[in-house]
């Protein structure tokens with residue numbers, strides 16, 4: 280790194296998850312985190328992932344949150360970057376990070392130059408599936424491009440009820456020590472930002488699945504109400 284300041288990279292969610300409706304909120308949080316990191320002197324690479332082109336908004340907020348933005352979209356032809364140091368990629372977040380690491384996107388070679396190999400910390404916010412993919416890819420396809428001693432933090436979206444830190448236990452999350460395999464349990468509402476390598480994502484998926492019926496019913500009810508009011512013509516997907 281040129282300036283010896285910590286570099287942080289928050290890869291973002293592809294919105295294909297059980298918590299799809301939280302994606303807008305996630306985006307707001309990510310933008311604020313990036314802006315505050317930059318204000319504190321960090322340099323930020325932001326992998327902003329979307330399922331569809333139409334899903335993107337608050338572009339300026341995201342640009343303010345990062346020295347370099349990689350706009351990632353599952354849907355072709357993807358995005359057109361608005362700044363010279365930014366780039367775009369069609370595919371998923373892990374593929375985009377690998378392409379950036381290889382230098383295929385060009386942005387890490389620009390004046391803003393933040394190679395993936397200089398990143399000290401990853402902040403991973405999004406669906407449990409995306410966070411799990413990044414957790415695993417760091418030890419496989421992304422390994423050649425990352426510092427061996429980088430830190431990775433996931434913003435763990437356990438289902439929550441009271442959010443009063445150790446009262447109702449709705450937010451319990453299993454951790455597993457990567458070295459010893461010893462299991463422990465934490466309250467996610469006490470601290471959502473958890474060591475990515477310790478999180479048992481199988482447990483998280485099972486806990487999130489417990490809300491599946493209520494989420495489907497709520498979605499159907501809102502869809503029915505909007506169609507009855509004439510605010511939506513056809514049933515939502």
Ligand code: FES
Nearest residue numbers: 442445446447468
């Ligand atoms: S949500 Fe109730 S203790 Fe965490």
